[in-house]
Amino acid sequence: xKSKFAAxxxxxxxxxxxxxxxxxxxxxxxxxxxxxxxxxxLTRGNLSVxxxxxxxxxxxxxxxxxxxxxxxxxxxITDAGRKAFKSYRAYLRRLLKATSEMNVRSNAVAETG
Amino acid sequence: xxxxxxxxxxxxxxxxxxxxxxxxxxxVLALIGTGFLIxxxxxxxxxxxxxxxxxxxxxxxxxxxxxxxxxWITYPRTGYVRPPKPRxxxxxxxxxxxxxxxxxxxxxxxxxxxxxxxxxxxxxVAFLGWVAVMVAxxxxxxxRFGIYRLLFVVGTALAIxxxxxxxxxxxxEMIGSLxxxxxxxxxxxxxxxxxxxxxxxxxxxxxxxxxx
Numbered sequence: 001x002k003s004k005f006a007a008x009x010x011x012x013x014x015x016x017x018x019x020x021x022x023x024x025x026x027x028x029x030x031x032x033x034x035x036x037x038x039x040x041x042l043t044r045g046n047l048s049v050x051x052x053x054x055x056x057x058x059x060x061x062x063x064x065x066x067x068x069x070x071x072x073x074x075x076x077i078t079d080a081g082r083k084a085f086k087s088y089r090a091y092l093r094r095l096l097k098a099t100s101e102m103n104v105r106s107n108a109v110a111e112t113g
Numbered sequence: 114x115x116x117x118x119x120x121x122x123x124x125x126x127x128x129x130x131x132x133x134x135x136x137x138x139x140x141v142l143a144l145i146g147t148g149f150l151i152x153x154x155x156x157x158x159x160x161x162x163x164x165x166x167x168x169x170x171x172x173x174x175x176x177x178x179x180x181x182x183x184x185w186i187t188y189p190r191t192g193y194v195r196p197p198k199p200r201x202x203x204x205x206x207x208x209x210x211x212x213x214x215x216x217x218x219x220x221x222x223x224x225x226x227x228x229x230x231x232x233x234x235x236x237x238v239a240f241l242g243w244v245a246v247m248v249a250x251x252x253x254x255x256x257r258f259g260i261y262r263l264l265f266v267v268g269t270a271l272a273i274x275x276x277x278x279x280x281x282x283x284x285x286e287m288i289g290s291l292x293x294x295x296x297x298x299x300x301x302x303x304x305x306x307x308x309x310x311x312x313x314x315x316x317x318x319x320x321x322x323x324x325x
Binding site for chain 2: 023026027030031032033035038039067072074
């Protein structure tokens with residue numbers, strides 16, 4: 001029988017910094033670099049790297065525009081990204097449910113034993 | 114999951130965080146109110162029509178000013194975000210359209226304008242109802258997004274509306290003073306919010322233009 005813990009999470013989203021970015025973008029139309037930095041509390045370099053990873057995976061779309069001489073990097077979650085994030089949330093829910101079921105069973109065994 | 118909901122809520126209230134919207138809208142309202150008061154004092158119909166035209170121009174200019182100020186003050190400091198547009202149901206859309214019509218009707222229809230005259234008991238009730246309809250969306254927004262300073266603006270509008278009715282102020286003067294003083298209260302709350310925002314996010318915190 002296949003274990004309930006056998007399923008693998010999406011490695012791209014599973015990393016904490018990228019999970020933060022995806023969580024924020026999943027509830028927005030779009031956000032720029034500065035806003036994401038404030039929300040995720042990631043450093044400029046780290047956020048830059050993680051955005052590139054997510055873009056490479058096709059989970060977000062990054063566009064760059066100039067306001068005067070100031071660049072603005074805008075990130076938008078793609079449909080694939082939204083779907084992947086939804087699956088990831090479902091995975092976490094399943095995992096937590098399986099864990100609580102195991103706890104109930106082990107408590108029952110401890111009581112009878 | 115609560116964190117995700119909180120992120121959405123923060124994005125929704127973000128547009129109010131700097132007070133720029135209130136400051137500009139309040140200034141426009143105050144100018145419109147002053148225009149009404151002057152045209153009423155001079156008893157000039159031409160000036161009244163000009164005031165109305167200027168009011169629409171100022172409303173458009175106000176919108177552009179808010180955008181410009183946000184580009185210049187807010188976005189470089191705390192960034193730009195666009196929360197998802199609320200998906201309104203058909204009754205909600207209908208309600209908003211009715212609300213809009215109720216608010217603008219006294220300005221565009223000669224029957225509804227005099228209906229707000231404080232000389233008649235019906236006019237007084239209509240005027241108070243009109244004020245309540247006008248500030249209701251602001252009150253809902255204030256409570257929903259937790260921007261409680263907007264309740265000060267709502268309170269001012271209701272107090273001025275009530276006072277104008279009790280003092281039997283003539284129609285034009287009533288609307289003029291309502292707009293001017295409500296606008297002034299919005300300018301006060303907006304200025305306080307902007308001051309707090311600028312203190313919390315000084316420009317010097319930003320280092321370079323490099324992003325990605």
